[in-house]
Amino acid sequence: MPTIKEVARRARVSVGTVSNVLSGTSAVGAELRARVERAIRELDYHPDHIARSLKSRRTHTLAIVISDITNPFFPLVVRGAEDAASKRGYLLTIFNTDDQFERERQVFSVLRMRRVDGVLVVVSPDSDKGTQLAEMIEAGTPVVCLDRRAPHVKADSVQVDNVKGARICVRHLIAMGHARIGVITGPCKLQTARDRLQGCRLALREAGIPFNKALIREGDFRFESGYRLAKDLLLTHPRPTALFVLNGTMGMGAYKAIQELNLRCPEDAALAVFDDVPGGDVFRPQLTVVSQPAYEIGYRAAEILIQRINHEIASERPLALSLEPELKIRESTAARAGGPAQMNAPSEG
Amino acid sequence: MPTIKEVARRARVSVGTVSNVLSGTSAVGAELRARVERAIRELDYHPDHIARSLKSRRTHTLAIVISDITNPFFPLVVRGAEDAASKRGYLLTIFNTDDQFERERQVFSVLRMRRVDGVLVVVSPDSDKGTQLAEMIEAGTPVVCLDRRAPHVKADSVQVDNVKGARICVRHLIAMGHARIGVITGPCKLQTARDRLQGCRLALREAGIPFNKALIREGDFRFESGYRLAKDLLLTHPRPTALFVLNGTMGMGAYKAIQELNLRCPEDAALAVFDDVPGGDVFRPQLTVVSQPAYEIGYRAAEILIQRINHEIASERPLALSLEPELKIRESTAARAGGPAQMNAPSEG
């Protein structure tokens, strides 16, 4: 690998001049510029990014720390982030934590040593146990929280409007004539899960339906818990006529439960899920879902992160970007046998 | 951020000594060692990985270059690669090329400047147009090809046994009584697609069924082409009794086509797909698939890559690891009305 010195020697100029040609900042005479460019071409010289980073204190590298890329929500987020990053010349490194705090700790330690310029993070549920996130921000490395907001940390955040998403979905269920709605939520440690549950509560209240704790189950956002808790709910008496599952992976588990109990969906048990479910628009029954703009979440978050890195955002205080959910109504909540109940329309748009 | 100098000053030793304590290679007296460790703790010192890289010429960074993380095959691959990488202290950077050669070119240029230690790559279909891959290997950066093998390049490769996967699946279809089997393959530029098609050919031949070109369609491994070509095939006369789609994304498209044509699956048209299909084991009809060990592909590939980097593999010549596919028989190829045909059993296990 040729270095800048070899280029300089071959072009019979100083390394400073080569550097100037490369950066274009300082004026360089036509004659020398040509010689340098020729040498660069002839040697097939590519500047060493490592050496640059050492001097400039910038790595042009971002990290994205998520629970598990295997969770179908994340690939789009990562894709969005990579697109935004590469557009501005940044690299994206990826870390899976499986929502384990200890792993998150390790990752942040690595990120610090690597002098990453900025971090996109889906905080783990126990993230408040540690101070590494706060320390990183303190040390001047910008952080943007994805999907979940970190408690007590002044970092920017980008997420879907979880309250609204759940609310419009429950409204829809109510409009379809459901009053006994079983809800499978996520770890209540997570703001995200609490927000979604809050959305349910609001929709029920505005319809005058009492919030029945006996119909709520707390899962862990994983398939198995969705399956188990759905079975549990569907075996209570009287059986809920609809299930609303607050994330996609649990939603698939819930569908499996419905099937195993030989219930028809939506006739015996309607199903709505927060998050797009892979295949949910192709296979039967096609699922009603609250769709998150996952790509956009990743893209916007990375954009904000890069703007912070380059001090292109004036305001000191954290941005909290809230994106619109979209309710996609499909078969799994189709009208019940008796047709949709004619109730009062919800009071708000 | 404290530097090694500050640690040295605080511990009243030379930087060399601090470095020795850090690396543990050279013997350092108990007294000084204690002083250094204390200083490190007190300053909360973390060595700068950039500076290390500059000196050591190793970045401890791998890259994974894939077409699109959004394709459900890849998250598991990436996860496997990340697990293997982090286990050995490597970072993983991710790049999506959308199978576009130009983008692949850019990415390789970046990787060169970044002095990445090794590259996992799913080569783009036109990859043979360029020499960057060969140049990278030439320059001493190990490369492992994932999923697809690169033509004319001596790089290690890890992939599923595509011929075998297709073969056992077609055998299964034949055993279920199908003789008119429509096949939707991928770009024939890709070795992968050719191998799978070859598997089909072999299975047909061993059953004595002529290979009917009229039942083959070449898609591009994307949803839309699966949908379109499946419709096309299903409208030919006589209609194929089964469809075998050679990747997952097209498989979903094909299922959509079956549905829109109001055909029952498997009664009117059986469906088998190469690749796991998300939700394919939950929703109806549950799909018969050839499952690839995607996680293992990523994991093993990263392991091999790291071994190459550290010269832990003696052999010069490229490894070509071929992993076992698994046929998962489910509803979508269940026995036809008349029951499975009683044909001669396939001659091999």
Added chain:
DNA sequence: AGCTAATAATGAATCGATTCACGAGCTGCG
């Protein structure tokens, strides 16, 4: 011509680590 100003080019210092030739201080042994 003489002076200032502007422009070009240089090369040493710097970033933060590792490495290694060298030297200091001991020990052991004849």
Added chain:
DNA sequence: CGCAGCTCGTGAATCGATTCATTATTAGCT
């Protein structure tokens, strides 16, 4: 005692870029 052979520790050189003070050259103006 004197010297070989240890063990420890030092600090300058190095990795490959950028930066900036300095110098050399030319241009512009009176």
